[in-house]
Amino acid sequence: MKTAITVAAIALIAVAQTPAIADTGHHHGATMQHDAGQSMASMSAGTVKKVDPAGRKITIAHGPLANLKMPPMTMTFDVQDKVAIDRVKPGDKVRFVADDVAGALTVTQLETAK
Numbered sequence: 001m002k003t004a005i006t007v008a009a010i011a012l013i014a015v016a017q018t019p020a021i022a023d024t025g026h027h028h029g030a031t032m033q034h035d036a037g038q039s040m041a042s043m044s045a046g047t048v049k050k051v052d053p054a055g056r057k058i059t060i061a062h063g064p065l066a067n068l069k070m071p072p073m074t075m076t077f078d079v080q081d082k083v084a085i086d087r088v089k090p091g092d093k094v095r096f097v098a099d100d101v102a103g104a105l106t107v108t109q110l111e112t113a114k
């Protein structure tokens, strides 16, 4: 009898503690994944290869573009009017957003990566 009570008590403690540990771990992980996912989706990383302010074009060696399902490559984008490409030069590391604007792959946001 004594053994059965002890086993039951240990089982109760284990049941009581496990959800608390699991919940804390899950919560922490979910928060971190959420933050990483947000920044990954909004900006892509790349290195400027060529800037053409007159033609409103920029050539970027970019990493994967999740929103366009594009693998890493070097390519030329159109540049939206509001994006100041004269502030970057070849060799600069940048973070940017590229989107399909009327069928043309266009940089809609651009900032120098620190």
Ligand SMILES: [Cu+2]
Binding pocket: 062, 070, 071, 072, 073, 074, 075
């Ligand atoms: Cu590309």
